[in-house]
Amino acid sequence: MTDTHVDPRFRDEYTRFLAAYRVGTLRQPQWDAWDDRRLTRVLHHVAANSAFYKRHLAGLDLDGVTSRSLDRLPYTTKDDLRRELHDVLCAPVSSALVYYETTGTTGASTPCPRDAKDVFTSDTHVEEACRRLFAARYGDRMPMLGLMGPSELYAFGDTFGEVAQRLGAGHVKIWPESPRVGFRKALRLMHELEVEVVVGAPALCLGLAKAAVHYGYDLRRDFKVDLFLVLGEICTPAFARNVASLWGADTLPVLYGSQEALAIATGCTDGRLHLSRPNYLPEVIDPVSGRSHGPTGEGELVLTMLIDGIKPLVRYRTGDHVRLTEERCACGRPGPLVEVTGRVADHVVISGQRLRPADLEEALLEQVRGCLGYQIVIDPGPDGEDLVTVRLELLPGYGDDPAHILSATADRLRERCSVRARVELTDGLDPVTHTGAFVSWKAARIHDRRTAPDHEARAARQAAARHVLSN
Incomplete structure (x- = not known):
């Protein structure tokens, strides 16, 4: 992507390595050399230039840490980023190419500036993913894109706008939840x-339909519309099939990332996410004990960024629950496969079952x-077993038998999740369900009446009120 201001030596080195990565010619010694060289550079970069990391890594033998001994380093958490703010940065904001922030819905908005090196190494993976997706679907021509991001202070609009321009695809930036645009x-x-x-x-696939x-x-x-490219929250195969039933359009994940950690993984024609491996050392850890399982497995994703930009993060706990494998994908693209199953904090305990x-x-x-749309309401039961009510809103006049839908859905929840649920139809879902990943999946989809609303649930309510007022 944007490489005009990138150091030519780094640009050439990264471009050569990325080319070998994409054609699958890299062997383990080459990976080890890349990982350890980039890791050492990042560790010295943050220790010398970030006020937070100077303290956080003080006393550690940074030259002795390799990609196989990351557990010598402490974790970086979201609370660290919220507390330290600009002290995490390795350069003043004035040196950034562009400035972004997190939404701040569940805590202080954290600064997420990016310099040219960050933009170049992150966005190039998004461009390649879109190039392959469009070629497989549209051949030599480019489709018209509608970009619908969460906030103007998010990288979303810039990233996909520049990707569209570089690919020669027409695009329009439509923010339906903006008061100046609206649905x-x-x-x-x-x-x-x-x-x-x-x-x-x-x-948005459902909000637009409604x-x-x-x-x-x-x-x-x-x-x-014949393709939704989604990002920002989980999208299960069942959700994608439902979207197809509404729009007659396929739904594929195109990007898994964050303001803090950039484009972590990008989508493919098989509907899977490929880790942007040259940019990260991944770990999977037990979210409770913090014990690392190594670079593959199931648990919370931890990332060490290998690009010495303005805000590289070391052993950053993303808070996302993933399954990370080295399985080869039928699409032919390289990179470990990432399946995102939700945030760790979004897990729900119902009648003793952690789901x-x-x-x-x-x-x-x-x-x-x-x-x-749907919402799951949980009430305490008199016998200790929780009472679950699932509310579904269906397209008016849709052909399937509503009674069968209700009974079959209740049966599946009991069989797969050990949850006894009553399923009902509604023609007016709680507006909080439209907030989606703006706060969290749990805050949007789960109404837990067993306890008082937490800060995320309250933030989602406030976002829903703004949504109703503006639309």
């Missing part, structure tokens, strides 16, 4: 511009079609 205008532009690809959060029905559109007849967001969503939507 009505966003839908009009999608219709008039014949947008074929919508890039945004999974919740708004389109409200404004009198026919989802299949009035729009040309991941992906488990609940997959069981709930497995055979449901025409669903415009």
